Amino acid sequence: MQSPPSPPRRRGRALRLLLVVALALAALLAFLISTPTAAALHHHASSSSPARALLVPRGTSSATTKQRLNLRTVREAATSTPPAGDPQADTDAVLLPDWEVLVLLHPGAASLGDHHNATCAFPGGAASPARSLGRMPASGRRAYTCAMPAPERRHKPPFRAPTLLISAPQKADGGAGAARSPPASGSGKELLRWSGRLVYDAAALGGDVLVFAKGVNPRQGVNRNASDVTCVYYRGRDASGDAVVASLPAATSAQQVFRCPPPPLPADGDLRVTLAVAGGEPIPSVATYTPPTLPPPEQKESKKKLICACTMVRDVGKFLREWVAYHAAVGVDRFFLYDNGSQDELEAQVRHLTSEGFHVTTHIWPWPKAQEAGFSYAAAAHRDSCHWMAFVDVDEFIFSPAWAQSTKPAKSMLRSVVAGGVEPDVGQLTLGCRDFGPSGQTKNPEEGVTQGYTCRRRAEERHKSLVRLDAVDTSLVNSIHHFELRPGFRWERSRLARVNHYKYQAWDEFKLKFRRRVSTYVADWTDPVNHGSKDRTPGLGFEAVEPEGWANKFCDVQDTMLREVTRRWFGAGFSKKVAPRRLGHSSS
Structure with missing residues (x-):
């Protein structure tokens, strides 16, 4: 009679059986993973960004392929989507x-x-x-x-x-x-990251579509050829899939702005838009496209103002009244504020100014370090509202020494700068900047910046511009201080006006700049690079530490001219309301 297997032999047989079962399960699992089910495709579509659901062949070399994506490949890549009306689809x-x-x-x-x-x-x-x-x-x-x-x-x-x-x-x-x-x-859904490539906005303006994207032209002054960029219009996640409506070659490529043709088909619903670069996959996108609704030309022209002002702001509510009241007095008709994440009383200040008759409009612009793109959008969006646009910050005041003896302001003052003797081919007037220092102040002066800071540097630094919006180049390229102009237009330095820039204020105010700068191509204050750049402050390091003697720095010339003018026009300080009816003649 055969004896039963010993315990070690039984254990070895059991282990071999378990190994066979494990290998079979592994093979089955590999098969299931490599063959996606409809449910799996549905999950992929619902958890990926719209742009990542679109697949585009890499490595294509022909010019035709670069200009127009393979729509069949793109459509076949998205075979299943959440049902129509899914709230995840367009958030x-x-x-x-x-x-x-x-x-x-x-x-x-x-x-x-x-x-x-x-x-x-x-x-x-x-x-x-x-x-x-x-x-x-x-x-x-x-x-x-x-x-x-x-x-x-x-x-x-x-x-x-x-x-x-x-x-x-x-x-x-x-x-x-x-x-x-x-x-x-x-x-x-996947949370897209600002740190990577991203198409973040789009606007249908002037017959074209401006698409805003970061990461395509990351270096200042180095722009990819427009022929390498394709504009892709596609429908959001609906029952028929992520269908591409059109893929068209971009007309311009500069900084973070790309000018695209509109989709050829009438849109019967919301479309999304993204970019594909050099035949690669479309960039992740949160941008949507909606056909424009424009007023008749005669209506637009009747509302067009001579001079407007545009600036990007963040937590400047307490300075806004002085800046608006002053510039409205000397001839600015409308103000456009692009809010880059304010958490102060800006909204309340704008309401108060509007209720008093000032024309102040706020637009949100939440994108970090995208000031140039914001100004590009503003130049295109307000072209039908304004002939000239002053791109100046809230701590910058346009001033002419010729106004020093005036007993009261007049709207003709600034209008004479852009009208008097300016030839039709002048598309941009540059204004030299005088940079004022803390002037002995250790806190924000109650009387306002124009009356509280009176000592400046001797040397002129940088410039700002009054821009004729019809003269701006189609690329919308700008360096914040000035714009590129269309062929046939030229710059001219203004001999009539300058900018008082209250740049180096009391330390408690100045140190707030260390949070983050808004320009795309200027290093943040805390980035240890470009120490000798003009974008840096002399004697200041990379941390928000007050330099010794800050209150008396940058003081070469006592300049009280604008202080005396504003005292004469508005009284001491800007704390009280200054209604438009007090701001001079000819209300426009």
């Missing part, structure tokens, strides 16, 4: 610097006002309050920002987008407001 989220998350709702999302309570609920369970920024200037999409909670930051990238929850504000009797369903959800 986007972008991770900005400092762990700030920007959430953009569907272009047609209903407005709930700015007083509703909003919360970003992240997939990991953490949440943070969301702040309403208002509507984007081109697309009209409602924008919110929130901070990514610390627990979410510890996750391994790619991060996932939050769900935006909105509820009604608390009732007057103390009870909670009625809860509302979230207007859109991005939970589970």
Whole structure:
């Protein structure tokens, strides 16, 4: 009789059996992974950005392929999408610097006002309050920002987008407001990152579509040829898939602005737009396209103002009244503020100024270090509203020594600068800058900057410009201080006016600049590069540490001319209301 197997032999047989089963399961799993199901495709489409769902052949060399993508390849790449009406389909989220998350709702999302309570609920369970920024200037999409909670930051990238929850504000009797369903959800979608390539906005203006993208032309003055860039229009995630409507060659490529032809087909719904570079895959995009609605030409011309002013702002509410009141007095008709993330009383100040009759409009521009692109958009968007645009900051005041003896301001003052003796082919007037120092001040002067800072550097530094908007080049290239002009137009240095730049203010104000600069191609204050650049402050390091003797630096010349003028015109200080009726003659 055969004896039973010994315990070691039984264990060896069992291990061999387990190994065979494990190998079979591994083979089955590999097969399932390599053959995506409809559910898997659905999940991929819902968790990827629209641009990443579009696949474009790499390495193509023919000019035809570079100009027009293979639409069949693109369409076949997206075989399944969430059902129509899925709230995830048209909500986007972008991770900005400092762990700030920007959430953009569907272009047609209903407005709930700015007083509703909003919360970003992240997939990991953490949440943070969301702040309403208002509507984007081109697309009209409602924008919110929130901070990514610390627990979410510890996750391994790619991060996932939050769900935006909105509820009604608390009732007057103390009870909670009625809860509302979230207007859109991005939970589970990939959170796009500002640190990489991104198409972030688009605007249909002047018969073309301006597409704004970072990462394509990352170096100042080095722009990729427009022939290498393709504009891709496609539908969002609907029942028929991510269908490409058109792929067209870009007309211009400069800085972060790309001029594209509009899609040839009439749009019966919202489209998205992105860029593909040199036959590569389309860039991740949060940009949407909506056909423009323009007023009749005669209506546009009747509303066109002679001089407007445009600036990008962040937390300058307490300085705004002085800047607006002064420039309105000397001839600026309208003011356009591009808000780059203000968290002060800017909105309240604008409301007050508007209620007093000043024409001040705020547009949100939440994109970090994208000032040049913002000015490019402004030059195109306001071309039908203004003949001339002054691109000056809130700490910069246009002034002519010829006004020094005037007993009161007049709107003809600045108008004479752009009208008197300026030839029709002059597309840009440059104004030299005089840089003022702290002038002994250790805190923000209550009487305002023009009356509080009176000592400046002797040497003239840089310039700002009055730009004839019809003369701006189609590329919209600018260096903040000036624009490139179309052929047939030229620059001219103004002999009549200059800019008083209150640049080096009391340290408590100046150190706020260390948060982040707004120019694309200028290093942040804390970046240890370009120490000797004119964009740096002499004697200042890379940290917000007050240099010894700061209050008395940059003081070569006592210049009280504008202080005396504003005292004569407005009285001591700008704390009281200055209504337009006090600002001189001929209200335009």
